[in-house]
Amino acid sequence: MNTKRNRVIILAKRPNGIPKEEDFRLIETDIKECKEGMVLVKTLYLSVDPYMRGRMSGIKTYISPYELEKPITGGVVGEVIESKSSDFRVGDFVVGNLNWSDFNTVDSRELRKVDPDIAPISTALGILGMPGLTAYFGLLDIGKPVQGETVVISGAAGAVGTVAGQIAKIKGCRVIGIAGSDKKTDYLVKELGFDAAVNYKKISDIKKEIKNNCPNGVDIYFDNVGGEISDAVMPLLNYKARIILCGQISQYNMDKPDIGPRVQTYLLIKSAMMKGFIVMDYADRYEEGIKQLAQWLSEKKLKYIESIVNGLENAPKAFIGLFKGENLGKQLVKVS
Amino acid sequence: MNTKRNRVIILAKRPNGIPKEEDFRLIETDIKECKEGMVLVKTLYLSVDPYMRGRMSGIKTYISPYELEKPITGGVVGEVIESKSSDFRVGDFVVGNLNWSDFNTVDSRELRKVDPDIAPISTALGILGMPGLTAYFGLLDIGKPVQGETVVISGAAGAVGTVAGQIAKIKGCRVIGIAGSDKKTDYLVKELGFDAAVNYKKISDIKKEIKNNCPNGVDIYFDNVGGEISDAVMPLLNYKARIILCGQISQYNMDKPDIGPRVQTYLLIKSAMMKGFIVMDYADRYEEGIKQLAQWLSEKKLKYIESIVNGLENAPKAFIGLFKGENLGKQLVKVS
Numbered sequence: 227m228n229t230k231r232n233r234v235i236i237l238a239k240r241p242n243g244i245p246k247e248e249d250f251r252l253i254e255t256d257i258k259e260c261k262e263g264m265v266l267v268k269t270l271y272l273s274v275d276p277y278m279r280g281r282m283s284g285i286k287t288y289i290s291p292y293e294l295e296k297p298i299t300g301g302v303v304g305e306v307i308e309s310k311s312s313d314f315r316v317g318d319f320v321v322g323n324l325n326w327s328d329f330n331t332v333d334s335r336e337l338r339k340v341d342p343d344i345a346p347i348s349t350a351l352g353i354l355g356m357p358g359l360t361a362y363f364g365l366l367d368i369g370k371p372v373q374g375e376t377v378v379i380s381g382a383a384g385a386v387g388t389v390a391g392q393i394a395k396i397k398g399c400r401v402i403g404i405a406g407s408d409k410k411t412d413y414l415v416k417e418l419g420f421d422a423a424v425n426y427k428k429i430s431d432i433k434k435e436i437k438n439n440c441p442n443g444v445d446i447y448f449d450n451v452g453g454e455i456s457d458a459v460m461p462l463l464n465y466k467a468r469i470i471l472c473g474q475i476s477q478y479n480m481d482k483p484d485i486g487p488r489v490q491t492y493l494l495i496k497s498a499m500m501k502g503f504i505v506m507d508y509a510d511r512y513e514e515g516i517k518q519l520a521q522w523l524s525e526k527k528l529k530y531i532e533s534i535v536n537g538l539e540n541a542p543k544a545f546i547g548l549f550k551g552e553n554l555g556k557q558l559v560k561v562s
Numbered sequence: 563m564n565t566k567r568n569r570v571i572i573l574a575k576r577p578n579g580i581p582k583e584e585d586f587r588l589i590e591t592d593i594k595e596c597k598e599g600m601v602l603v604k605t606l607y608l609s610v611d612p613y614m615r616g617r618m619s620g621i622k623t624y625i626s627p628y629e630l631e632k633p634i635t636g637g638v639v640g641e642v643i644e645s646k647s648s649d650f651r652v653g654d655f656v657v658g659n660l661n662w663s664d665f666n667t668v669d670s671r672e673l674r675k676v677d678p679d680i681a682p683i684s685t686a687l688g689i690l691g692m693p694g695l696t697a698y699f700g701l702l703d704i705g706k707p708v709q710g711e712t713v714v715i716s717g718a719a720g721a722v723g724t725v726a727g728q729i730a731k732i733k734g735c736r737v738i739g740i741a742g743s744d745k746k747t748d749y750l751v752k753e754l755g756f757d758a759a760v761n762y763k764k765i766s767d768i769k770k771e772i773k774n775n776c777p778n779g780v781d782i783y784f785d786n787v788g789g790e791i792s793d794a795v796m797p798l799l800n801y802k803a804r805i806i807l808c809g810q811i812s813q814y815n816m817d818k819p820d821i822g823p824r825v826q827t828y829l830l831i832k833s834a835m836m837k838g839f840i841v842m843d844y845a846d847r848y849e850e851g852i853k854q855l856a857q858w859l860s861e862k863k864l865k866y867i868e869s870i871v872n873g874l875e876n877a878p879k880a881f882i883g884l885f886k887g888e889n890l891g892k893q894l895v896k897v898s
Binding site (some may be wrong): 280288289449452453456465466471472473474477482483484485486487488489490491492493494495496497498499500501502503504507 | 777825831834
């Protein structure tokens with residue numbers, strides 16, 4: 227493990243539309259020296275997430291953009307292989323926002339310990355990590371589901387959608403998922419217990435299909451996708467409906483927001499609410515969220531699924547796959 | 563006053579686009595007999611409000627549509643001229659949702675007493691009525707203004723906008739109004755104490771003009787108008803901004819919502835919230851609202867302005883004028 231070779235993926239070009247592999251480049255560098263207060267972490271898994279597309283555009287949103295010729299950073303689970311911090315020992319599993327690289331030498335304060343006894347460590351990037359917390363806070367804090375209500379989820383088979391739908395089931399709601407393949411819709415209904423799922427790529431009239439599956443209208447719409455799928459949901463909203471804007475993956479590869487039917491009138495006539503959020507809005511409540519998610523997991527009330535690609539060099543491909551709907555559940559890259 | 567002649571305005575045609583005078587018709591009927599539990603009310607003022615356009619379309623929203631060949635109903639302030647109810651005496655001033663007619667014979671439970679000692683009785687249709695309550699609950703309950711925040715108001719010179727802006731000033735906010743004439747913008751700044759006002763009809767780049775007036779971005783957007791004015795505000799939102807959807811007057815004369823830039827991405831990247839409402843959502847808190855508004859009025863912290871047209875026969879014209887931006891403050895029709 228004392229190799230000095232460290233492969234790092236950097237941003238070579240700002241993508242135009244859907245990212246391409248040539249927008250990234252794998253370079254080799256030395257491993258940075260582990261100084262006082264730091265730890266050296268070997269990457270085991272890294273996470274690819276749709277929100278990262280926004281950081282590649284060079285426009286500041288809630289998070290600073292990636293810099294050209296600098297490493298891509300994201301969720302990483304790894305193992306401590308050298309420690310000059312009293313907080314971590316060699317062999318500890320950790321999670322943090324680190325470079326897409328074989329190794330990271332970082333200040334110990336940037337890491338959080340992962341307990342391998344609760345669940346496989348990869349879940350720290352999925353159901354017990356940012357995607358799980360995103361589903362948890364979005365659905366419960368913004369959506370405030372009430373037993374018997376109808377919840378529609380777009381991007382339902384992704385890392386966030388699968389968790390949001392299962393939490394809605396725990397809360398006694400009727401849950402309808404929208405996803406892009408029969409494999410995904412089958413999984414949602416047969417494995418995760420969704421009441422129905424719609425393969426939007428196979429039907430001509432999304433609105434009609436959703437309407438048929440929501441005889442009592444839509445109380446909560448957990449939206450990861452936006453665009454035409456959301457256009458179809460808007461006319462089905464019930465009085466005081468809540469729309470949780472978690473992601474807008476249909477828009478991420480556009481220079482500026484698409485044009486579509488204005489939503490304001492739909493919200494106005496139904497006293498409905500639409501709210502955007504990012505998981506960082508709830509940073510002071512992460513502990514609560516992880517504790518609850520871990521409990522549901524241990525009680526078998528939550529299931530999770532991971533799509534795993536092998537090799538650091540394949541991280542760009544795995545990332546690009548998110549926009550082609552390739553992943554079922556959480557998309558991870560196994561690095562070591 | 564014991565005439566049997568009662569003029570009533572009915573809906574003759576469902577309007578296509580901006581309503582025309584021929585969509586209405588004045589008919590004459592007998593005054594209905596005042597039976598046990600009822601009162602006979604002589605109309606003094608009637609209210610014309612933008613939301614009524616929706617009821618003319620024949621589509622059920624939060625409120626049932628007007629029926630063809632049946633009276634238009636809306637806010638009316640009147641005087642009791644005959645009473646068979648222990649709740650009201652002859653001479654009492656009352657407010658209710660009544661026919662656009664010289665007289666209304668109604669169940670006493672449909673009326674609320676108006677105290678002429680608090681303020682002129684016409685204010686029961688404006689600042690101490692539905693428009694005032696709409697501004698009060700929308701701004702305070704949805705907007706939750708914090709001292710020092712920036713509040714932008716579209717349709718700022720109307721019955722609701724003038725009140726919302728003044729309440730925002732009471733709460734210590736910077737307030738920018740958007741309106742459609744210099745007379746209106748002058749009034750907002752010079753009479754009501756708005757920090758700035760933009761005449762959107764006189765400028766080519768609304769976004770730039772609003773941006774110049776909001777150096778710290780927009781925390782609250784109180785929207786009565788929608789359409790392109792809202793498009794201009796969206797990119798200026800601050801983190802955790804609140805958009806209060808009170809009206810969408812730019813859309814009311816359309817068959818279906820207009821097409822425009824999708825708002826979801828703007829809301830998402832700012833963790834912002836957009837909520838529709840109607841004043842009836844707060845029916846159980848009207849008393850609180852009227853009490854507070856009346857107190858601010860008596861303390862001279864709130865001012866109001868009315869645009870008055872004379873004659874029941876001119877009610878359709880006054881209503882149509884709302885969509886041409888003719889009114890400054892609350893538009894009323896003085897009937898008797």
